[in-house]
Each structure stands twice: as structure tokens, then as C-alpha cells.
Amino acid sequence: MTDWLTPQEWQAVALSLKVSTVAVLASLPFGIFIAYALARWRFPGHGLLNGLVHLPLVLPPVVTGYLLLLTFGRRGSVGQFLDQWFGIVFAFRWTGAVLAAAIMAFPLLVRAIRLAIEAVDPKLEQAASTLGASRLWVFATVTLPLIIPGILAGMVLAFAKAMGEFGATITFVSNIPGQTQTLPSAIYAFLQVPGGESSAGRLVLIAVAVAMGALFLSEGIARAVARRIRGG
Amino acid sequence: MxxxxxxxxxxxxxxxxxxxxxxxxxxxxxxxxxxxxxxxxxxxxxxxxxxxxxxxxxxxxxxxxxxxxxxxxxxxxxxxxxxxxxxxxxxxxxxxxxxxxxxxxxxxxxxxxxxxxxxxxxxxxxxxxxxxxxxxxxxxxxxxxxxxxxxxxxxxxxxxxxxxxxxxxxxxxxxxxxxxxxxxxxxxxxxxxxxxxxxxxxxxxxxxxxxxxxxxxxxxxxxxxxxxxxLREAGAILTARVAGQEDGLTRVDSAAGPLWLARTDLPQGRDLRLRILAQDVMLALQRPEGISALNILAASVRDLTATDGGILVRLDAGPEVILSRITTRSANALALAPGKPVYAVLKTVSVAPGSIGMSES
Structure with missing residues (x-):
């Protein structure tokens, strides 16, 4: 593609961007829903759900990857079901890398959004309901606009986490160039062969640039939103 | 409702x-x-x-x-x-x-x-x-x-x-x-x-x-x-009708007697409710002469209620009721008792809440 990246390096960068973007966007609706449930509802199993969401944060990534392999692999119960009924295969595919990245990034996504929801005054939501808005409308017109900075922050964190995901990905979907070799996997692979340092170095620079860019972007958006709300 | x-x-x-x-x-x-x-x-x-x-x-x-x-x-x-x-x-x-x-x-x-x-x-x-x-x-x-x-x-x-x-x-x-x-x-x-x-x-x-x-x-x-x-807000409400404007004041007629209001924006014939605070009503045994107060009504004592630091006197002024808040000392000095005729000197009369709406309905 470009002359300063070899095709294999470029493949890894493109795949990582694709995997991370899809992982964040696909998990976002679930993240918002679970964050809302954890922040606003009291139900049996509240603590269990909270623990489950945070599990990937505290488990060794290799363990998470292995558990994914057991559940979503071709022989795994869920994996078989999805394959038979929907033709969705995760094992050793880029979709598997998306799943691994999404699961690993999920706690960060949920945490950021949950904090934002908890910062929204429920009294505002009450006021909206007395003005005729049903629960869903209250969420769409009051809660959601007010938590957008939190959602953006969560998305950026999750994106950065997904870009850097290594342990669970390599355990679950291995390290197949062009299929499942993401940026960290590629860096790892290049470091295993003599003379691979320059390739690894270029990829490291890209990883740093992407992460910093994402961070600045989210800061900028969050600040613009806050300014809008504060008035003028 | x-x-x-x-x-x-x-x-x-x-x-x-x-x-x-x-x-x-x-x-x-x-x-x-x-x-x-x-x-x-x-x-x-x-x-x-x-x-x-x-x-x-x-x-x-x-x-x-x-x-x-x-x-x-x-x-x-x-x-x-x-x-x-x-x-x-x-x-x-x-x-x-x-x-x-x-x-x-x-x-x-x-x-x-x-x-x-x-x-x-x-x-x-x-x-x-x-x-x-x-x-x-x-x-x-x-x-x-x-x-x-x-x-x-x-x-x-x-x-x-x-x-x-x-x-x-x-x-x-x-x-x-x-x-x-x-x-x-x-x-x-x-x-x-x-x-x-x-x-x-x-x-x-x-x-x-x-x-x-x-x-x-x-x-x-x-x-x-x-x-x-x-007690600051205790007071009577009278109904009245605007009779006309004179000397930059509005004259209204109530069942208790004629009264003067320091307002001129009220059209003749309009029904009003007037608010008279108990603390703005003084009592006299004779009709006061040479006094700046415009509104003096003849009344008689209906009952006396002791409150913190004073007496709340309920007066019958014609068919209307007026409240006056005076000190215990004054009540004793005037020898107030139910049925006794007095003159109520009103320092302030104001238009009461809801009176505009009332006149329209």
C-alpha cells in the first residue's frame, strides 16, 4: 500500500483498526444498556452482573481467551449453535478477534458510561416524565444527550484497549497474518524473527499515534459538549 | 378540581x-x-x-x-x-x-x-x-x-x-x-x-x-x-364594589361601609375582594376626629382570642367580619368585651388575591 510499510505490516494495522472499530460499535448498545441497568435499576443478580462485566479486567487475558475458545470455538456450545443457525464462526477468524477485543474492552466502556449515567440527576428525568415523556423518551431526550461525553470517553478507552488487545486474541484466534494478526500480534511476531526490529518499531510508532489521536479526539469532543451544556 | x-x-x-x-x-x-x-x-x-x-x-x-x-x-x-x-x-x-x-x-x-x-x-x-x-x-x-x-x-x-x-x-x-x-x-x-x-x-x-x-x-x-x-398574615377579607375615583383614590362600597383605596386603575362597578390585616386595624371607643386615616368603620366586638403577646379581636362590621390585633394592655384599657361597640381604624386596605378572577366569573 505505502512504501514505508510492508504489505504484512499494513495488513496488521488495517485489521487492528477494523477489529477495534467493529468491536467498539457492536458492543456500544449493550454497553449503554448494561451501564444503565447497573446505574439505575436494583434487581436480584445486580452484583453478579457487575462482577461478570468486570471479570475480563481482572482475569489474565490468556484465561479469558481460553474461556472464549471453550465457549465460542467450533466445538464450544455457543460456537456450535451460532455456526449451525446463523453461520457465524468466531474461531480463527477476524470476527473472533472482534469478539475478544469487545469482551476485553467492555469493562472500560461500561464503567465510563455508568459513571456518566450516575452523574445525571434523576430529578431531571422525573421532570421530563411530568412533562409527558415516557421512559424511553426520557432516556432518548434527556439521559442520552447528557451522557454523550461519558459515552465518547468510554468508546475511546475501549478503542485503545481493543487496539492493544493481545493475550485473549492470540489465545482465542491465534496469529494468522491477514486473518487474525492484529497490530500487537504482528509486533510480537516480528520480534520473534531476526531482523524484525525495524518492522516492529514502525508498528509501535503507529500504535502510539493512533492511541494519542483517539485520546485528543475524545477530549476535544467532550470539551465541546460540556461548553454547549454550560450555556452561552 | x-x-x-x-x-x-x-x-x-x-x-x-x-x-x-x-x-x-x-x-x-x-x-x-x-x-x-x-x-x-x-x-x-x-x-x-x-x-x-x-x-x-x-x-x-x-x-x-x-x-x-x-x-x-x-x-x-x-x-x-x-x-x-x-x-x-x-x-x-x-x-x-x-x-x-x-x-x-x-x-x-x-x-x-x-x-x-x-x-x-x-x-x-x-x-x-x-x-x-x-x-x-x-x-x-x-x-x-x-x-x-x-x-x-x-x-x-x-x-x-x-x-x-x-x-x-x-x-x-x-x-x-x-x-x-x-x-x-x-x-x-x-x-x-x-x-x-x-x-x-x-x-x-x-x-x-x-x-x-x-x-x-x-x-x-x-x-x-x-x-x-x-399573626402577621392574619386578617379579614371583605367584598366590595368600585364606586368611583376621587382625589386620586378609588372609593369602594362594602357591606361594612365605604372605603378608600390608594389605587386608581380599577373600573367603576368592578367587584373586588379587599384584604385588611389584623395588625393594621386600630380600635377606638369614640369615632376618632382629626386623624389622617381615611377608613374608619363602626363595628362591634364579637369575640376575643388570646395569642402570643396580644389579643385577636373579631369584629362584626355590618354583615362583614374584621380582625384586629391589639396588645392585652390596650384590650384591658378599652374594657373590650363581646357586644361592645367600637370604631375600627384601618391603616391599610389592599386588593386581595383572586379578586380579579372573581369579578370576571
């Missing part, structure tokens, strides 16, 4: 309230912790009482017998909170129009332009709530509640968070709202001054029970209930 009959148990507190709020502004008066806000929240549907029934007009909002409980957004009840609760991410205009959109099905009784004009918020429309003063915010909150086309309005101490200057700024808007719209308003307050100025009906609440309720004129002039609101 709102009718409430609810019971609710809180740890260490029992609410058992029966309340009827007719058209006009019903003040729910009591100290903090007496259960005022609970009643209002139950009417709005923000809390579900253990037992009882709430109806507005012909609609049942909640009834524990039939397990009816209408969700807040289906009740069509405007709520003005103490802390405005404007949506910070929307402009003033968007805030105002928020409820209008959901209330589409209801008939349009209140026009956007008219509310803007009534509340004097036209210059704020493009701003965001963060850039408004406390008084402006509360006016926008009022407009927002009214524009949702409610069946009635609830106001939970809408002035409590404001300083005196801001209160004075909003009071006239509340009076106009009360007089120019036909919406029943349930107004929670612990301020006797607000009750006296705004209320057409008063309900007194204490420890979760309504201890007295009735027309404001009656509650404020009854020696049994007036002290509960604070």
Missing part, C-alpha cells in the same frame, strides 16, 4: 391526608417534614401511596382499591419544582416546547406567544439554562409546565430557593397565572406571606394530616386558624 385522599407509611411518619383543591390557587401550608411534598409527588405520580385515591376532574389518577396507577407521563399534570430542573442541554425555547410535543393530543388552551409574554421571557429564548438567573430559571420552568397543556399545576415551593428580590420579581407572574388561566394550582409553601398574597384556598398540614382547609378569606380571618399561619 383535585381531590386527594391518601395514606402512606414512612418509617417514623404517617401520612393521612384528605384534600380538595377547587379552581384557583390552593396553598398547602405546613412546616418542612409535614408531608406537603409527598402529597404533591403522589398527585404527580412520582410516588405511589400505600392506599387511597387521587382524582383530577373526572379522571382517576390512582386508586388503591382498583389498583389503578397512572404513570406520571400519562397524567397531564404540570409540575414546577423548587429547583427549576430545566434541561441543561436544551435552549430555553427547547425547554419550553419539551412538554408541548408530548401533549399534542390535548386541546390547545395556552398559546406559546401568550406564555412568553405573560412570563416576560421572550429575550431568553436562545439562551441555555446555565446562563440564567434563579428567577429567570423559575419563570422558564413555570412556562414549561404550562405549555405541556396540563390539567392542573403543581408547585412545590417554587420561590423557596430565591432571595427576596427574586421572589418579588416572580410573585406578579404567579398572580397573573392564577388570574388569567383557569388551571387549578396546588401550591406548596411554608411561607405565610406567599399564602396571604397568592392563595384563594388554604389547606393547613401538620404531621401528615390536614388540620384545616377552606377559602383563604375564611382561614386567614378565623382566630382559630389564623395564628397557625403566623
Amino acid at each position: 383535585l381531590s386527594v385522599d391518601i395514606r402512606h407509611h414512612f418509617p417514623g411518619f404517617e401520612l393521612d391526608a384528605r384534600l380538595d383543591a377547587p379552581a384557583g390557587l390552593t396553598a398547602l401550608f405546613g412546616q418542612s417534614g409535614s408531608g406537603k411534598t409527598t402529597i404533591v409527588n403522589a398527585v404527580a405520580g412520582l410516588m405511589r401511596p400505600d392506599a387511597g385515591r387521587i382524582k383530577v376532574g373526572g379522571t382517576t389518577l390512582s386508586d388503591s382499591n382498583t389498583r389503578t396507577f397512572l404513570a406520571p407521563h400519562r397524567r397531564g399534570i404540570g409540575y414546577v419544582f423548587q429547583d427549576a430542573r430545566l434541561f441543561p442541554h436544551l435552549t430555553v425555547r427547547q425547554n419550553l416546547l419539551y412538554g408541548r410535543w408530548f401533549g399534542k393530543s390535548r386541546t390547545d388552551t395556552i398559546d406559546f406567544a401568550r406564555i412568553i409574554e405573560l412570563l416576560g421571557i421572550g429575550h431568553l429564548l436562545t439562551r441555555r439554562p446555565g446562563a440564567l438567573s434563579g428567577g429567570e430559571r423559575q419563570r422558564v420552568a413555570l412556562g414549561r409546565a404550562m405549555l405541556s397543556r396540563p390539567r392542573m399545576l403543581l408547585m412545590d415551593e417554587p420561590l423557596a430557593a430565591l432571595d427576596e428580590a427574586r421572589k418579588a420579581e416572580i410573585m406578579p407572574y404567579l398572580e397573573r397565572l392564577r388570574d388569567e388561566t383557569r388551571l387549578p394550582i396546588l401550591y406548596v409553601t411554608h411561607s405565610p406571606a406567599e399564602v396571604a398574597r397568592l392563595a384563594t384556598t388554604v389547606a393547613l398540614i401538620r404531621d401528615g394530616r390536614i388540620t384545616a382547609s377552606g377559602p383563604a378569606a375564611q382561614i386567614l380571618s378565623d382566630p382559630a386558624t389564623a395564628p397557625l399561619l403566623g
